[in-house]
Amino acid sequence: MLPRTDLYGAILARRSVRRYDKTPLEQSMLTRVREIISRATPLIPENRYEAILRDVAVGEDLVRDLGAYGRIVSPPHYLTPYMLGQEYVLEDLGYRAEQIAVHLTAMGIGTCYVGALRREAEVRSRFNLPEDARVGAFLTFGRPSTTFAGRAVNRLMRAAAGASRKLPLERLFFQDTFDNPATPATDIAPLIEAARHSPSAVNAQPWRFLQRDGQLYLFVTRDSPRYGRGPQEHYCFYDGGIAMANITLAMEALGMRGQWMMLGGAEPQIPRHPTNLHPLATLVMEGNHIMGRLSPVSTIEDDQHTS
Numbered sequence: 001m002l003p004r005t006d007l008y009g010a011i012l013a014r015r016s017v018r019r020y021d022k023t024p025l026e027q028s029m030l031t032r033v034r035e036i037i038s039r040a041t042p043l044i045p046e047n048r049y050e051a052i053l054r055d056v057a058v059g060e061d062l063v064r065d066l067g068a069y070g071r072i073v074s075p076p077h078y079l080t081p082y083m084l085g086q087e088y089v090l091e092d093l094g095y096r097a098e099q100i101a102v103h104l105t106a107m108g109i110g111t112c113y114v115g116a117l118r119r120e121a122e123v124r125s126r127f128n129l130p131e132d133a134r135v136g137a138f139l140t141f142g143r144p145s146t147t148f149a150g151r152a153v154n155r156l157m158r159a160a161a162g163a164s165r166k167l168p169l170e171r172l173f174f175q176d177t178f179d180n181p182a183t184p185a186t187d188i189a190p191l192i193e194a195a196r197h198s199p200s201a202v203n204a205q206p207w208r209f210l211q212r213d214g215q216l217y218l219f220v221t222r223d224s225p226r227y228g229r230g231p232q233e234h235y236c237f238y239d240g241g242i243a244m245a246n247i248t249l250a251m252e253a254l255g256m257r258g259q260w261m262m263l264g265g266a267e268p269q270i271p272r273h274p275t276n277l278h279p280l281a282t283l284v285m286e287g288n289h290i291m292g293r294l295s296p297v298s299t300i301e302d303d304q305h306t307s
Contacts, residue, residue: 008253010106011194011246017110020142022074024055025109030077033141036103037079040096041248043241043260047085047092051100052127054078062114062138072112075140080123082133088262090234091280093136094241095248098198101139102249110144113137115201117231117238136238137201166196167205174210178273184209188216188285194250195243201235202226207243212271215284217263218244219277240280247283258285 025033030053037051056062056075063072081097083089101111116123116135123135173192175182184192188211195207204226210217220236227233244260251258263270263279270279 006106007102008190008194008250010102011249011253012197014102014105014111014197014199016112016199017140017142017144018071018112019073019145020075020110020140021145022076023143024076025142029107029109032107033077033104033109036100040099043092043095043244043262044085044088047083047087047089049081049083049092049096051082052080054080056140062140072114072140073145074142075112076142078114078141079139080127080135081137081139082127082129082135084130084133088237088241089134090136090237091241091244091262093134094238095245096241097137097139098242098245099249101141101199102246104141108143109141111139111141113139113199113201115232115235117234120231136235165203169196172196172205172208174208176210176212177271178208178210178277182211184211190254191216191247191250191256194246198239198243198246200239200242201232204235204239206236206239208277210271210273215282217271217279218281218283219273220280222276222278236278237280244281251285256285258283 034053037053040049042049055077061072062078079097079100081093081100083093085092097113101113104111115137117137120135123129124131124133129135169183169192170181172195173182173184174180183189192209195209198205198207200206204221204224206220206224208219208221210219218240220240222236223233224236227235248260250256261282261284263281265279267279273279
C-alpha cells in the first residue's frame, strides 16, 4: 500500500491559525466538514460524542468570553465538541477533535483550539449542554488569512506562544527504561514524529514514550507548571488523546495497523516510571512492528491550543 502522503503531510503541516479570512466556507465545504466530524474514530466507543457546528456571530469572541489567552481574529466557524461518558472522556475528546483538525488541514482549512477546562460550567450553560457533559476545547476553523498582514500575524502569534519550539526526540522517547533516551527505530519513527507535532495547551508537550518488551507505552506529565493549578491541569489527558490521534492517523497514512489499550495506572505490566509521569495507554501493532498480547480498546483501521 502506498503511503497517504496527503494525510501524513497534514499531520506535520498543521499549525494553529489565529487570523482568518472572515468569508464563511461554502455550504459544500461545510457538508464535507460535517462528514469528517461524523467519521471521527472513537477511543472509547461507549462514550457519547457530539459536536455543535456554529458560525461565529458578530461581536462573539470565544477567547475573551472564556477567559483564555491569546487572540484569534475573525474565525468564521467553530465546533463545540462535548462528550458524555464514564471513562477516559478527556482523552477521547482530544482523540476525536484532532482527527477532525488534521482532516480539515488536508482540505486547506485552518484550525485553532480554544481551551475550555477552566470555564466548563459556563460553556455548558451557554450551549445548554447536559450537566455532566465534558468540553475540553472549542475548535475554530476557516480559511487562513492570505494577506501579508494575516500571514505575519499568524507567524508572530505562534512564535509568541512558543508553538514552533518542539521538544527534541531525546526528551520524548526512551528505550527499555526512562534512564535511556533513544532514537526510535525506523518502523515507528514516523509515528513518534507525528506525535511530536501534536498541539498542546500552552505548548506543554506532556507526552513521553517508552518502548519496552515489544510495546510502546504513552505517558503524560503530571503537575506541569505550564498548565498551572486547577482544572487546567487535566489538559494533559486531553493533549494525550491528541497525540494518540496523530499516531492513529500516521498509521492509517502509512498502511500500518495497530491497537490502543488504555491504562488505569495499576496494571502490573506497566514499566517503572518517574512519579511525575502518568501511564495513559499502550500501542500494540500488527505485522513486523511492535508486537504485544494485550486486549485492545479500539482497533485502528504546531503547535498549541489556547487555554
